Amino acid sequence: MDKIERRSILKSLGAISIGAVGPALSKGEVFAKPYQLQKKELETDVLVIGGGTAGVIAAIQAGRLGVRTTVIESGSQLGGTTTTGGVVFPGIFHAWGKQIIAGIGWELVHDCVQMDGGDFPNFSIIPNNTTIRHWRHQVAVNGFLYTLLAEEKCKDAGINIKYYQSPTEVTFKKGKWFVKTMGKGTQTDIICKQIIDCTGNAFVASLAGYDVLREADTQPGSLIFRISGYDYDSLDLDQIPKKFHSELRRNMIISRKNDDPDGTFPPNVPYGYVYVPGADSTTADTHTLANMQGRSNLLKLLRELREQPGCENIRIADLQTETAVRETYRIDGEYKITHDDYVSGKVFQDSVSHSFYPIDLHREGKSIYQEFLKEDVVACIPLRALIPKSSDNFLVAGRCVSSDRLANSALRVQASCMGMGQAAGVAAALACKKDVTPLKLPVSEVQQVIEEHGGIVPR
Amino acid sequence: MGWILILPSLILIAFETFQDTANKIKYLTEFTIPFDELDEFLDTVTISDTQSANTLYQVNSKEGYPLFYFQQVTDDVCFDSKCRPIDLTIYWNITGRYLGFLLENGEFLSRRDHDEFNADDYQTLHQLLADPHLPFSDLTFEELVNQQDSDYENVDGTSGATSKDIAAYVVDGAAYTTFLLWKNIYGPSQIAVQSATKKQLHPKLIWHILRSPSHIDQLWALRTIEPDEKLNPEIEKRILKLIEKEDFYVSLTAISILSEYHLRSEKLQHGLFSIYEKKPSGIRKPILEKLSEASSISPELISASYLILPKLNGTELDQWLTLYEKFDLTDSKMCKEIALIVDNPNIFIAKKAYDFLANAPCQGREIEKALKSFEVRNR
Ligand SMILES: Cc1cc2nc3c(=O)[nH]c(=O)nc-3n(C[C@H](O)[C@H](O)[C@H](O)COP(=O)(O)OP(=O)(O)OC[C@H]3O[C@@H](n4cnc5c(N)ncnc54)[C@H](O)[C@@H]3O)c2cc1C
Numbered sequence: 001m002d003k004i005e006r007r008s009i010l011k012s013l014g015a016i017s018i019g020a021v022g023p024a025l026s027k028g029e030v031f032a033k034p035y036q037l038q039k040k041e042l043e044t045d046v047l048v049i050g051g052g053t054a055g056v057i058a059a060i061q062a063g064r065l066g067v068r069t070t071v072i073e074s075g076s077q078l079g080g081t082t083t084t085g086g087v088v089f090p091g092i093f094h095a096w097g098k099q100i101i102a103g104i105g106w107e108l109v110h111d112c113v114q115m116d117g118g119d120f121p122n123f124s125i126i127p128n129n130t131t132i133r134h135w136r137h138q139v140a141v142n143g144f145l146y147t148l149l150a151e152e153k154c155k156d157a158g159i160n161i162k163y164y165q166s167p168t169e170v171t172f173k174k175g176k177w178f179v180k181t182m183g184k185g186t187q188t189d190i191i192c193k194q195i196i197d198c199t200g201n202a203f204v205a206s207l208a209g210y211d212v213l214r215e216a217d218t219q220p221g222s223l224i225f226r227i228s229g230y231d232y233d234s235l236d237l238d239q240i241p242k243k244f245h246s247e248l249r250r251n252m253i254i255s256r257k258n259d260d261p262d263g264t265f266p267p268n269v270p271y272g273y274v275y276v277p278g279a280d281s282t283t284a285d286t287h288t289l290a291n292m293q294g295r296s297n298l299l300k301l302l303r304e305l306r307e308q309p310g311c312e313n314i315r316i317a318d319l320q321t322e323t324a325v326r327e328t329y330r331i332d333g334e335y336k337i338t339h340d341d342y343v344s345g346k347v348f349q350d351s352v353s354h355s356f357y358p359i360d361l362h363r364e365g366k367s368i369y370q371e372f373l374k375e376d377v378v379a380c381i382p383l384r385a386l387i388p389k390s391s392d393n394f395l396v397a398g399r400c401v402s403s404d405r406l407a408n409s410a411l412r413v414q415a416s417c418m419g420m421g422q423a424a425g426v427a428a429a430l431a432c433k434k435d436v437t438p439l440k441l442p443v444s445e446v447q448q449v450i451e452e453h454g455g456i457v458p459r
Numbered sequence: 460m461g462w463i464l465i466l467p468s469l470i471l472i473a474f475e476t477f478q479d480t481a482n483k484i485k486y487l488t489e490f491t492i493p494f495d496e497l498d499e500f501l502d503t504v505t506i507s508d509t510q511s512a513n514t515l516y517q518v519n520s521k522e523g524y525p526l527f528y529f530q531q532v533t534d535d536v537c538f539d540s541k542c543r544p545i546d547l548t549i550y551w552n553i554t555g556r557y558l559g560f561l562l563e564n565g566e567f568l569s570r571r572d573h574d575e576f577n578a579d580d581y582q583t584l585h586q587l588l589a590d591p592h593l594p595f596s597d598l599t600f601e602e603l604v605n606q607q608d609s610d611y612e613n614v615d616g617t618s619g620a621t622s623k624d625i626a627a628y629v630v631d632g633a634a635y636t637t638f639l640l641w642k643n644i645y646g647p648s649q650i651a652v653q654s655a656t657k658k659q660l661h662p663k664l665i666w667h668i669l670r671s672p673s674h675i676d677q678l679w680a681l682r683t684i685e686p687d688e689k690l691n692p693e694i695e696k697r698i699l700k701l702i703e704k705e706d707f708y709v710s711l712t713a714i715s716i717l718s719e720y721h722l723r724s725e726k727l728q729h730g731l732f733s734i735y736e737k738k739p740s741g742i743r744k745p746i747l748e749k750l751s752e753a754s755s756i757s758p759e760l761i762s763a764s765y766l767i768l769p770k771l772n773g774t775e776l777d778q779w780l781t782l783y784e785k786f787d788l789t790d791s792k793m794c795k796e797i798a799l800i801v802d803n804p805n806i807f808i809a810k811k812a813y814d815f816l817a818n819a820p821c822q823g824r825e826i827e828k829a830l831k832s833f834e835v836r837n838r
Contacts, residue, residue, distance in 0.1 A: 064773050066805035097674075099707045102741045107774070110744065123708040124674035125592065132592055157807060453772050454740030 044070040047192035052080020054398030054421035055198030061425025063157025072165040078150040085324030086224035090414035091138030094123040100354040103455035105418025129372035194428040201282040202329040202400035210388035211332040219326040219362040221279025223294030226318040281325040294323035333402025335384035342407040348382035351458040353419030357410040380458040397424035486585035487559030554679035555653040570632030662691040686718030699730040722753035773808040794821035798829035
């Protein structure tokens with residue numbers, strides 16, 4: 001900038017800051033105008049709120065069916081608990097030697113493992129619930145890559161992604177949803193035909209006035225980390241209290257690639273974690289609390305570990321940015337999947353996805369209640385469990401599916417969330433095209449479209 | 460490896476494996492690798508390169524095919540400084556899969572308090588030993604015992620063995636015996652078994668193993684297939700059969716072992732294409748990815764693929780278009796078929812077709828019309 005120009009800019013700046021004794025501007029600097037909140041309007045067919053495990057799949061599916069689809073995500077990346085939470089072991093896609101959940105979720109997991117040069121577990125090994133446990137069939141993915149691929153697939157499906165946004169108001173008028181969202185420096189008024197709540201907390205369902213349920217005592221969350229600076233094999237474990245052994249050992253196992261040609265899952269938890277009792281990610285306040293509690297629990301643990309012989313140089317090597325949350329709210333749906341339905345593998349006339357996991361309830365972070373499915377049993381999810389009672393143009397997918405607590409403890413796993421995501425994406429897109437509420441859709445058509453897109457429908 | 464003729468009594472034991480042996484304690488799993496043309500035992504040899512102190516024997520057919528392996532395990536199991544020798548024979552099939560064990564007349568196994576095993580204990584032991592995935596592989600016995608209550612914990616989906624679970628991995632009161640035998644079965648002896656078979660492998664034997672109903676055998680044989688060796692037609696057929704099977708992981712593995720060299724066979728390419736149409740998406744995609752590894756692709760396969768294009772979803776269509784692009788294939792029939800798809804009411808599908816046509820050397824009135832109408836629709 002030459003002298004004259006610079007002088008004239010300073011002069012004009014001086015004119016707008018009369019009376020202020022401002023600092024002198026350095027070369028290239030200008031004063032910005034006071035920020036004005038940007039108000040935007042957006043019209044879309046399907047609005048997916050929450051770009052996590054289920055939301056990503058729901059959005060891609062709706063996009064691939066050719067309807068205008070928008071995702072709003074309060075965080076900075078896609079994948080939710082799978083990526084931001086650090087739970088990089090989606091499962092379970094296979095049961096009793098067969099694939100039971102496929103479609104877009106599997107496509108993403110498959111591409112991720114393949115591009116990362118990883119291995120799949122040997123799905124032919126059938127869990128027997130004693131020596132061969134269900135978790136062998138979980139697939140270890142690279143969370144960083146998962147985020148990148150999820151975003152690429154969304155872009156390919158034409159999805160409009162909006163990070164750092166959260167809804168503040170949702171109103172249903174004359175067959176359309178009017179959603180106000182607040183984000184960093186932006187406020188958007190969105191008009192859409194169908195909403196899919198994939199927040200994991202049934203937050204939008206609640207905001208819309210539908211009933212949501214919660215247990216008096218919820219399962220704890222976990223803050224996931226990795227530590228380095230010690231050599232497990234040379235530790236004198238007799239000198240270290242037992243309660244720390246697992247912390248030190250599980251952290252040493254990296255699961256992405258192993259020498260076993262069957263790519264079996266590591267024998268124990270391949271990351272460190274601290275429990276966070278009562279962790280709730282529903283609002284900024286509750287999630288802040290869960291994050292802070294997790295971080296302070298971790299600091300305490302780190303300090304204690306550094307007191308142990310051979311652990312003096314322990315340092316933190318990796319830490320998730322959020323506490324991963326297991327259980328908050330779930331919807332009160334047109335159908336509530338019960339524990340009995342789950343363990344008996346009840347097939348519904350409107351089944352839209354399988355689910356396969358043991359009943360797996362973490363009790364106060366102290367013990368886990370587990371109940372395995374009997375041979376050849378695979379659970380099913382009916383479309384009605386994704387629809388809040390008496391709702392219009394509204395679906396959910398993910399851990400907030402309508403279910404009793406025990407059924408939910410199994411339904412919440414990632415492959416099941418992905419299966420629900422795909423089903424909700426199909427139902428929302430078809431409902432847009434037919435201009436009906438999802439409950440009014442011909443179930444057989446929903447099922448057929450899921451299958452056309454690679455999903456597996458329980459029959 | 461050293462090949463030594465062994466004592467007649469051991470040959471006898473080998474024979475007895477397949478006969479009713481009264482007074483002997485014998486637990487065997489199904490043999491699974493069919494023997495039709497290999498049914499005469501002739502030679503038994505020692506493999507002396509195992510690190511185990513106990514000699515491993517290979518039983519061969521008349522034609523020199525390995526049939527199975529066995530090893531006598533003699534060791535001491537001690538409790539409270541009282542020791543009992545253990546003396547049993549372990550059997551492996553030719554892929555290293557555990558087949559069973561045999562205790563000679565009068566031999567028995569016992570628990571910590573010297574109680575003799577009952578039938579249930581033997582059955583449990585046999586079942587445990589048949590599981591190659593017990594959490595023992597990286598542990599010493601002391602580590603196994605010491606980790607109670609500490610090392611193995613539960614997080615969703617990654618729960619390992621808790622102290623309670625360790626009990627599920629051993630015969631009650633006979634943890635060391637279970638551990639010792641398991642380590643024997645899945646340790647250096649198993650590697651020796653596998654490498655001995657590998658040295659004698661030839662197409663007919665691979666084909667035999669691929670016919671086994673056991674996925675362990677099938678996977679093992681698939682993984683021995685060399686990427687730079689021509690596939691014998693029978694093996695090629697068998698591999699296609701395995702891909703077609705319902706077992707997802709076997710299908711996936713069978714696809715993955717195929718190499719560019721194997722894919723020079725048009726028959727194999729056609730076989731893969733015909734399976735593609737029957738399989739769900741989880742297998743369809745790997746098939747297409749595999750076909751795109753070929754150095755050239757069968758023109759008949761490509762022509763046949765035009766017929767399925769209208770039935771595909773957008774992602775599958777995209778995968779085929781990527782394959783056409785990779786092989787630089789465009790002919791007027793292909794262009795016309797894809798031009799029809801540009802009209803698809805689903806914009807995601809239509810755009811895939813549009814993008815392909817816009818970049819491919821496709822010409823003609825229909826093509827231009829299709830491109831134009833897409834542009835008008837999506838202005
Ligand atoms: C510690 C832990 C271990 C687990 N272990 C396993 C395992 O090994 N295998 C397995 O399969 N499953 C496991 N699970 C369960 C599984 O990971 C989760 O239940 C599942 O990922 C939940 O998926 P979701 O789509 O419902 O929610 P999430 O993946 O959490 O996605 C919700 C998304 O919504 C966003 N969001 C929330 N509120 C708003 C808002 N107001 N506005 C905009 N966006 C919002 C979030 O930022 C997030 O991206 C585990 C869970 C935990 C917590």
